[in-house]
Amino acid sequence: MIRLENVNKTYHTMGGQVHALKDASLSVEAGDNVVIIGKSGSGKSTLLNIITGIDRAESGQVIVNGSVLTQLNESELAIWRGKSIGIVFQFYQLLPTLSAADNILFAMELVGSIPTGERRARAENLLNQVGLADKRKKYPNELSGGEKQRVAIARALANDPPILVADEPTGNLDSKTSDQIHQLFLDLNTAGKTIIKVTHENIEHLRYNRVFSITDGRIKDNLAHPA
Amino acid sequence: MRAIIKKLLREFWVAKGKFILCVLAAAVSGWGISSVTYSYLMTERDFHENFDATVPAHFSITVDGYTEAVKERIARHESVETVERREMLGGRIKNNKDVWMSLVVFGVEDLNALKLDQFKITDRIASEKHFILIEQNATDFLEYASDTAVLQFPGSTETVKVAKGGVVHDARMAPAQMEQVVYSYTLITELDSLLPAGKARLLIKTRNTEATREAYQEVANRITELVKAQGASVTEVVIPNPGEHMHQPIIDGIAFLQKSFGAILTILGITLLSLILLTWLLPQLIQVGVIKALGASTRQIYVGYLIVLLLIIAVGLSIGLPLGFKSAALFNKFIAFLQNFTVIDEPFPIYTHGLVMLTASVLPFLFGMMHIRRIARITVREALSTTFHSSSSGLIKYFQTIIHTAKLRYGMSNLFRSGIRTALLVALLSAGIALFFTGSNLSYSFRTDFESYYRASRYAITIGMTDTTSNRLAFLNQLPSVESVAYLRTLRRSYTVPLTNKIKSTTIKQYPPDYDMNPSLVTEGRIDKTCADCIFIHPAMRAAEFGSIQFGDTISVTDKEGNVTKYRYSGVIRDMGGAHGGGSMYRFMTEQNKAFGQVAIRLKAGVPIPGALLEIEKALGENNIKYSGISNVETLLEGAFNHFKPTYYLVQGLGLFTVTVAFLGMLIVLNLTIQERTLEIGIMKALGSSSKDIANLLQMEFTMITSVSILLGFALSIFFTGTLCELYGEMVRGQRIPPLNNYTVILITISLLMLAQLILIINYGNKRIQRTSNALLNHIT
Structure with missing residues (x-):
């Protein structure tokens, strides 16, 4: 599903050249529940940018x-x-000027892959799936951190993508809310979605089937941990 | 505080473009205010030095049975300060293209001792022959090698050759180019043989009299009695509006526009300054929060930012004030041309500049202060919040419920979350659109109205006659281009104004029974050619003096011998030339005019006017007919229209300038929008939007702004057109000119505006989003 071969990426900053990814290789299969761990500045965000097509690799295959x-x-x-x-x-x-439901609808309208007549019902279903059916008219500034993240997950699912990428999804939440979010990801994985989570936290409490660590731009395929 | 100022200056040093924009906005504002102030000072000074210096007569009288003794008796009257004879004679003169032009010759008693309505002799060539001095503006028309001018006067088919004895500057007269009339000057003795025997025109300056028409009329009445006692009579009294130039209504109109121009330029500058200050201050919000968290007080931040604002205004004014002075000088030159004034070049005293500087800096400073105050008072918590708007206002929520797509709802809420900025941009754009449309509408309304007169006139050519024997003009009917001929007479009469009971003079135009008037010119009542005592009046007269008159009511008219004739009010006739002096009256005769002053000629269908004119002039010459001049509808239309050209150009130019500035404002806002929505653009990218999609969203937002501005501008232009048509119509024509919308120009302008906006966003916005996309996305992840 995801294959990176010898990917390199360099940034030019005021402090000089930063080699964010060095011959990085990685392989993820459909239905995997992957965690990528790394310290701040290790290159994990760059890796995510490359996987999501937000940034381009200088060399290698993606x-x-x-x-x-x-x-x-x-x-x-x-x-x-x-x-x-x-x-x-x-x-x-979340887009601050749109309600929870509109944030999801907006994503569908941008991509246009979901038929117009089905969008509203789908947005409500997704909100229902993340436990926020009653908050569909609320604006981001009227929601708690956990609720915002659940809307963000619902929005990520708006166009029914096979892969879900999460950058520190619980980095800003308390432990109870974090557990709820991790559970949500697990449920989505069970439903068939490929999940890639990037984190710098302790992963002992997480459930995943594969883990990669990244240090100074180099990826190391760690041992799988049964989900 | 010093640290804050240093920080801000350093930021400007890094982002020089932003500083330049701030300075430019302050410059535009200073330019607007100073241009109005300076031009007011300049025009006032020029008026004083030119017009007042001519020692204007308060009124003139025409005396029948004139002798030197009558003049001496008038001079001794207690209310008379000065009296001077000044004759005025109309004729025509051959210009450098060998074509006849209208001529007015003023005859003076002594060229070296002018007392009233003075003019300056700027060049005098000694001549022993008969001579005329030419008003300086007419010299361009007469620049042929010969030192001789060829003239012709009413009552004579012979031409007269006189020496061009020099050049005169008469600040009282309109420029020849504008009026298409050559003003000239000579001694009364030179005109003796051409002037009616026993008649004289006297200029009078009163003493100890209030400067009002009423007060001058009072003195004129007493002089009339005095003249009567001397065995002579006053046949005409002409009282110009006190202290006003010949072109005062047009100048007043242009001055009004100029003041509006300055006001708009001021608003424009302030709006632009506000927009740019917002682009400077909004991204500073977080920094203000940080500075406050570090211990700075609101006052320190406020004063620090204020000092930088003062610096911006000071640099802006150093550009704006000289620009204001220059544009005021240009405008003043234009006004001086309309008034035939010499521009006074002397520098203003320093305190005048100081005063202008103070006036020009107050408004931008107050507006800038308002923004800075808001920013400085923000709390740390508010400043450090990641959202820069309130998304849950009732208005936004309402709009969200009535819009169906999330994209449109997003666009709409963006307009509201930066409400002040949107409002400023709409104000700027709609003001420009309104002015541009107004200029075009005015031109269209005036032309349509003037054309409605001239085109409705079934008589394309009018000959001013001195020979009043109609049976000698039978040949006109035989000319190939002529369909029919009508003989018109104009009588000078007086009447009592019903509302004020004051006696006013007017003219009565008498149409013969065979005159074919276009019914569209009769706006009230109906023509009955069998009615001998029916009388029609001009719309200006109807509106100002006969408000409550009913059909059949009596209008009493008095001739110069004091005989009163009673007529029945029968309606209103639109007449382009009938507004002077408050309006004319009109009668349809049951029999032909025995004497007449004009011959109206109706041309056969399809006959071009220039060819017909040549044919008629030739026939008149061959038949030895004396006439004073020939006019035709085409040149009259152009002449009338040309008088208003400066107005259309000024309004349209101002509109175009404002729209350009508004687009500059739009560019600034577009930049700011992309800058402050860095996160959102990144989110949209992450959600699957391309730069083009995002540019389309921006396009949608700006289309909403442009559409609202067009609607608002259109509505405003209807108001402005109506107001200016009324103002100008009443000033110049004595009646409102019907306002019209020039839809062709409006539709073309709207299309061009939309296209310009499309190009601006597609090209600039898209490139800007694309160029920064990676940085934006990195900012998110």
Whole structure:
């Protein structure tokens, strides 16, 4: 489902050149529940950017959901991303001027893969799935952190992507809410979604079937941990 | 506080473009205010130095039975300060293209001792022959090698050759280019043979009299009695509006526009400054929060930012004030041309500049202060919050319920969350659109109205006659281009104004029974050619003096011998030239005019006017007919229209300028929008949007702004057109000109605006989003 081969990525900053990924290789199969761990500055966000097509690799091969990302132009990447990947951010990143339901509808309207007549019902179903059926008219500033993240997950699922990528999804939440969010990801994995979570936290309490660690831009495939 | 100022200056040093924009906005604002102030000071000074210096007569009288003794008796009257004879004679003069032009010759008693309505002799060539001095603005028309001018006067088919004896500047007269009239000056003795025997025109300046028409009329009445006692009579009294120039209504109109221009430029500058200050201050919100968290007080932040604002305004004014002075000088030159004034070039005293500087800096400072105050008072918690808006206002929620797609709801809420900015942009754009449409509407309304007169006139050519024997003009009917001929007479009469009981003079135009008037010119009542005592009046007269008159009511008219004739009010006739002096009256005669002053000629269908004119002039010459001039509807229409051209150009130019500035504002807002929505654009990218999709969303938002501005601008233009048509119509024509919308120009302008906006966002916005996309996305993840 996801295959990275010898990927390199360098950034030019005021402090000099940063080699964010060095010959990084990784392989994830459909239905995997993957955790990528790494310290701040290790290159895990860059890795996520490369997988999601947000950023481009300088060298190496990136194949995600059957598409060779290095061969797609910006528009094609956008369309591909909308259909193939759902992204969940650490700080939720909901559009503040839209209600919970509208944030989900907005994502569907941008991609256009869900028929117009089915969108509203789907948005309500997704909110129901994340336990927020009664909050559909609420605006982001009227929701708690956990609720915002659940709306963000529902939004990531808006276009029914096979892969769900989450960047520190519980980094900003208390432990009880974090557990609820992790459970939600687990349920989605059980339902067939490929999950990739990036975190710098202790992963002992997490359930996953594969784990990668990243240090100074190099990926190490750790032992699988039964989910 | 010093640290805050240093920080802000350092930021400006890094983002020089932003600083330049702030300064430019302050410059535009300073330009607007100072241009109005300076041009007011300049026009006032020029008026004083030019017009007042001519020692204007308060009124003039025409005396029948004139002798020097009558003049001396008037000069001794207690209310008279000065009296001077000044004759005025109309004729025509051959210009450098060998074509006849209208001529007015003023005859003076002594060229070296002018007392009233003075003019300056700027060049004098000694001549022993008969001579005329030419008003300086007419010299361009007469620049042929010869030192001789060829003239012709009413009552004579002979031409007269006189020496061009020099050049005169008469600040009282309109420029020849504008009026298409050559003003000239000579001694009364030179005109003796051409002037009616026993008649004289006297200029009078009163003493100890209030400067009102009423007070001058009072003195004129007493002089009339005095003249009567001397065995002579006053046949005409002309009282110009006190202290007003010949072109005062047009100048007043342009001055009104100029003030509006300055006001709009001021608002424009302040709006632009507000927009740019917002782009400077909004991204500072978080920093203000941080500075406060570090221990800075609201006052320290407030004063620090204020000092930087003062610096921006000071630099802006150093550009704006000279620009204001220059544009005021240009405007003043234009006004001076309309008034035939010499521009006074002397510098203003320093305190005047100081005063202008103070006036120009107050408004931008107050507006800037308002924004800074808001920013400085923000709490740390508010400042450090990641959202820069309130998303749950009732208005936004209401709009969200009536819009069906989330994309549109997103666009709409964006307009509201940056409400002040949207409002400023709409204000700027709608003001520009309104002005541009108004200029175009005015031009269209005036032309349509003028054309309605001239086109409705079934008589394309009018000959001013001195020979009043109609049986000698039978040949006109035989000309190939002529359909029919009508002989018109104009009588000078007086009447009592019903509302005020004051006696006013007017003219009665008498149409012969065979005159074919277009019914569209009769706006009230109906023509009955069998009615001998029916009388019609001009719309200006109807509106100002006969408000409550009913059909059949009596209008009493008095001739110069004091005989009163009673007529029945029968309606209103629109007449382009009938507004002067309050309006004319009109009668349809049951028999032909025995004497007449004009011959109206109706041309056969399809005959072009220029060819017909040549044919008629030739026939008049061959038949030895004396006439004073020939006019035709085309040149009259152009002449009338040309008088208003400065107005249309000024309004349209101002509109175009404002729209351009509004687009500059739009560019600034677009930049700011992309800058402050970095996160949202990143989110949309992550959700699967391409740069093009995001640019389309922006396009949708800006289309909403442009559409609202167009609607608002259109509505405002209807109001402005109506107001200016009324103002100008009443000032110049004595009646409102019907306002019309020039839909062709409006539709083309709307299409161009939409296209310009489309190009701006597609090209600029899309590129900007694309260029920064990676940085934006990295910011998220």
